[in-house]
Amino acid sequence: MSTQPEIKQCILITGASAGFGKLVAEKLLAKGHTVYAAARRVEKMRDIEAKGAHILHMDVTDTESVKAGVDQMLAEQGRIDVLFNNAGYGSYGTIECIPLDEIQYQYDVNVFGLARLVQAVLPQMRKQRSGRIINTASVVGHVSTAVLGWYASTKFAVEGFSDALRMEVKQFGIDVVLIEPGAVKTEFDEVAFAKLDSLDHAEDYQPLVSAFRKFTGKLYSKSPGPESTANAVIKAIEAKSPKTRYATTMDSKLLPRVKRLFSDKLFDKIVLSQMK
Ligand SMILES: NC(=O)c1ccc[n+]([C@@H]2O[C@H](COP(=O)([O-])OP(=O)(O)OC[C@H]3O[C@@H](n4cnc5c(N)ncnc54)[C@H](OP(=O)(O)O)[C@@H]3O)[C@@H](O)[C@H]2O)c1
Known part of the structure; x- marks a missing residue:
């Protein structure tokens, strides 16, 4: 049953057709917030539309489609309190073998998809002198390993620009928060493994790639669902003073700390020993 929140907020969510984005949308709608749900596959958002979400067809790689979505929300609501900047995907493969056009995409x-959203909402948030931008990063924004390096590098970038942004917009009453999940069962792993399987890896890398696939496949088969991450996002939205980052799963809480205990060389050895 829908309950009225103390303060009803206008919230834009990207990547709302699946995984974290969709679950967060459902939770916010149940609390009575106004939700604009954005993704490319609008047919996958009909269920949340039926629960009250405003549906936006948005491709975050298309500046016009981002601008149109934000403009529509502002025309209809006159404000934007929260951006949950969450759309993203993983493209697994070795540094040498992922084609440059896939790395750029x-x-x-x-990275640039999140930047387009940030640049589209900030003029309004600055005008309001309030707002909250919640960027989905990852544990791999702190810890990179073989065969997911390009994906990890995008999340390192999200961590880096979010830290700078937080300092820049604090003066306008705008908070910037990072969400850092570890391995979580959504549609993410299917997409990332499909990308890996479509690559033409050089023979030399095959043993490493097969071992990574086996290790990571096992990890995802045992990984939790999106509940704890969605709950952390709700906390980040509703907290009077949110934390700067929320590690949302056991592995994302522990792995960066464990890594700091070892030298790079020892950490490499441990990771590679798991991929044998
Ligand atoms: N699940 C994990 O293990 C994990 C761990 C750490 C971080 N993350 C991060 O969490 C975020 C959400 O992932 P998830 O696990 O919820 O994955 P998911 O179930 O695959 O959902 C990904 C969402 O991103 C959207 N998206 C992808 N490309 C897009 C584009 N070009 N334009 C607009 N929307 C796009 C998809 O919508 P459409 O395809 O309909 O456009 C979908 O709604 C991502 O940033 C991911 O990197 C996930």
Whole structure:
């Protein structure tokens, strides 16, 4: 049953057709917030539309489509309180073998896509002198390993620009928060593994790539669902003073700390020993 929140907020969510974005949309709608749900596959958002979400067809790589979505929200609501900047995907493969156009596309979605949204909402948030931008990063924005390096590098970028943005917009009453999940069962792993399987890896890399696939496949088969991450996002939205980053799963809480205990060389050895 829908309950009225203390303060009803206008919230834009990207990547709302699946995974974290969709679950967060459902939770916010149940709390009575106004939700604009954006993604390319609008047919996958009909269920949340039926629960009250405003549906936006948005490709985060297309500046016009981002601008149109934000303009529509502002025309209809006159404000934007929260951006949950969450659309993204993983493209697994070795540094040498992922083609450059795929690397660039991954940056266009995971980094420049978030940048397009940030630049589209900030003029209004500055005008309001309030707002909250919640960027989905990852544990791999702190810890990179073999065969997911390009994906990890996009999340390192999200961490880096979010830290700078937080300092720049604090003066306008705008908060910037990072969400850092570890391995979570959504549609993410299917997409990332499909990308890996479509690559033509040089023979030399085959043993490493097969071992990575086996290790990571096992990890995802045992990984939690999106509940704890969605709950952390709700906390980040509703907290009077949110934390700067929320590690949302056990692995994302532990792995960066464990890494700091070892030298790079020892950490490499441990990771590679898991991929044998
Ligand atoms: N699941 C994990 O293990 C994990 C761990 C750490 C971080 N993350 C991050 O969490 C975020 C959400 O992932 P998820 O696990 O919820 O994955 P998911 O279930 O695959 O959902 C990804 C969402 O991103 C959207 N998206 C992808 N490309 C897009 C584009 N070009 N334009 C607009 N929307 C696009 C998809 O919508 P359409 O395809 O309909 O456009 C979908 O709604 C991503 O940033 C991901 O990198 C995930």
